[in-house]
Each structure stands twice: as structure tokens, then as C-alpha cells.
Amino acid sequence: MARAAAAAMIAKLxxxxxxxxxxxxxxxxxxxxxxxxxxxxxxxxGVMQMLDSKSGGGNPPEFMSTHPNPGNRIEELxxxxxxxxxxxxxxxxxx
Numbered sequence: 001m002a003r004a005a006a007a008a009m010i011a012k013l014x015x016x017x018x019x020x021x022x023x024x025x026x027x028x029x030x031x032x033x034x035x036x037x038x039x040x041x042x043x044x045x046g047v048m049q050m051l052d053s054k055s056g057g058g059n060p061p062e063f064m065s066t067h068p069n070p071g072n073r074i075e076e077l078x079x080x081x082x083x084x085x086x087x088x089x090x091x092x093x094x095x
Contacts, residue, residue: 031080040093048074
């Protein structure tokens, strides 16, 4: 019984890791394609800041969460934006 519980826990942690990586991949995808739709990808940072503040510090440890911590997502978004637009985000986009 203990082995089955341990195996289930390991499987859950592995699937959570993939889910978090999928979220970060989706963020990177959005950074690249939002400007094509007329939107400023930096607005995503504001969304993550709002999610972080609304959690009130009540986020579970990231290794047990299906989503990356919003603070970590902000860092990744900033890197993605800088990488995708090293000369700066195009002007005239909606926030």
C-alpha cells in the first residue's frame, strides 16, 4: 500500500512539472504572438502581479502546484519579452 501511494505521489509530481512547463511555454508563445493581434505583451506582467497580490501569499509550494508561481512567471515573461524584442516592444500596442 505504501509503495502504491509513493508511486502515485511521484507520478503526480512529474505531471505537475510538465503542466508548469506547459504554462511557461504558453507564456512565451503569447509574448511572441500578442503583438500580431495588436496587444502589448508587457500587460501579461500586470496580470501576473495581480494574481500574485490576490493570492495573499497563499500559494502552495511551486513543486506542488499546477501553475508556476506568478513571481517566477514575471521573471520568465521579462526574459521572454527581452529576447523576442531586444530593440523594444513595437509602439502603438493596446495594453
